Amino acid sequence: MKILGIESSCDETAAAVVEHGTKILSSVIASQFDVHGKYGGVVPELASREHLRAIVPVVREALDTAGCGYRELAAVAATEGPGLVGSLLVGMTYAKAVCFARGLPFIGVNHIEGHIHAVAMEAESRLEFPALALVVSGGHTHLFEMREGFEYRLLGKTRDDAAGEAYDKVAKLLGYSYPGGPVLDELAAHGNPSAVRFSPAKMKGNPLDFSFSGLKTAVLRWTQSREMAGEIAARRELLRSNPRPSAPEWLKVTPAATLDLIASFQHAVIEELLRRVEAAAETMSAHSVVITGGVACNKGLREAARGARIPYPVFFPAPALSTDNAAMIAAAAFGKLRRGEFSPMSLKAQAALTLA
Ligand code: KG4
Ligand code: ZN
Secondary structure, eight states: OEEEEEEOSSSEEEEEEEETTTEEEEEEEEEOHHHHGGGTSOOHHHHHHHHHHHHHHHHHHHHHHHTOOGGGEEEEEEEEESSOHHHHHHHHHHHHHHHHHHTOOEEEEEHHHHHHHHHHHHHTTTOOSSEEEEEESSSOEEEEEEETTTEEEEEEEBSSOOHHHHHHHHHHHHTOOSSHHHHHHHHHTTSOTTSSOOOOOOOSSOTTOBOOHHHHHHHHHHHHTSOOHHHHHHHHHHHHHOSSOOHHHHHHTOOHHHHHHHHHHHHHHHHHHHHHHHHHHHHSOOSEEEEESGGGGOHHHHHHHHHSSOOSOEEOOOHHHHSSOSHHHHHHHHHHHHTTOOOOTTOOOOTTOOOO
16 A cells, blocks of 8 residues: 655655555655755745745656556645645645545645654554654654554643754854754764753743743853854855855864853753653653654754663654655555545645644
């Protein structure tokens, strides 16, 4: 059973063909980095226009690489939300049009559930339920309890910025490129994580909620208390001559004190995330943990999770499946297909769709 998955919730146009929910026959991702990079973040109107440009060739390449025609598909799935409505509409409308023309079932998939399936498609046989699932990306920081059959209960979520958003904002503030996560992750390895002390976010109410805006403000204060104009200007200059500098190039324009700041920021983000997972693991009888979403690429987070006080196996997706892709959408759709859960053609793109 082959499913064509389409993902267009933010700034990546992606299509993939996945067989039986686990075997990736193709996974094509057209990134809009070059369009948004110079603005330091995603510009929604430009994103929808780029999706329109990319959707036909990306789907064609996914089918060609998989050696698969529309005739062999069991269904077409697309992300229905959460995300940018103008962007979601491109992928969803394309998927619906294919389904309408070819008489195929259409399946709308929640993007957050897609991220969870990026892990489940590789590790399903080893995933034991109930599980804890931490979805941590540019748009989301959510902790779920996940029961057999992929039923979710929300345990906590961010009250302000998502963790990836904090990375992107701090990177922009310091003059680095967008998205900020991969750059800061590389640089953090060269600094001292205990050089700058950031106080942990104090949560009134639900202790499993997250908050990153205080940390972002603390980084801003730190930069304001120092003379950093020269180094920030040097980084912006580097970006003008090369939109994608390598880690060694960034290192040349990053003094030791800034490396220490970055390492300490990363340490604080990881603490904030893992403390919640550890607390949930202590009080709940879970048997495994899933950490997924763009921030799950983070090398520091992966390493820290190995040493964390989590008494069960922790599963991360392969790095290529951590950030937005369409294989995870097709994988999530497979379970729905087996249960006969199809979506109506009237399904709407939803900016703020929740999972539980
Ligand atoms: O899952 P994703 O591709 O899109 C959303 O659903 O938001 O995640 C993108 C986010 C960006 O904020 C990016 O900075 C962050 O993931 N990210 C990272 C790393 N790689 C990507 N954050 C920290 N460390 C990384 N290595
Ligand atoms: Zn995502």
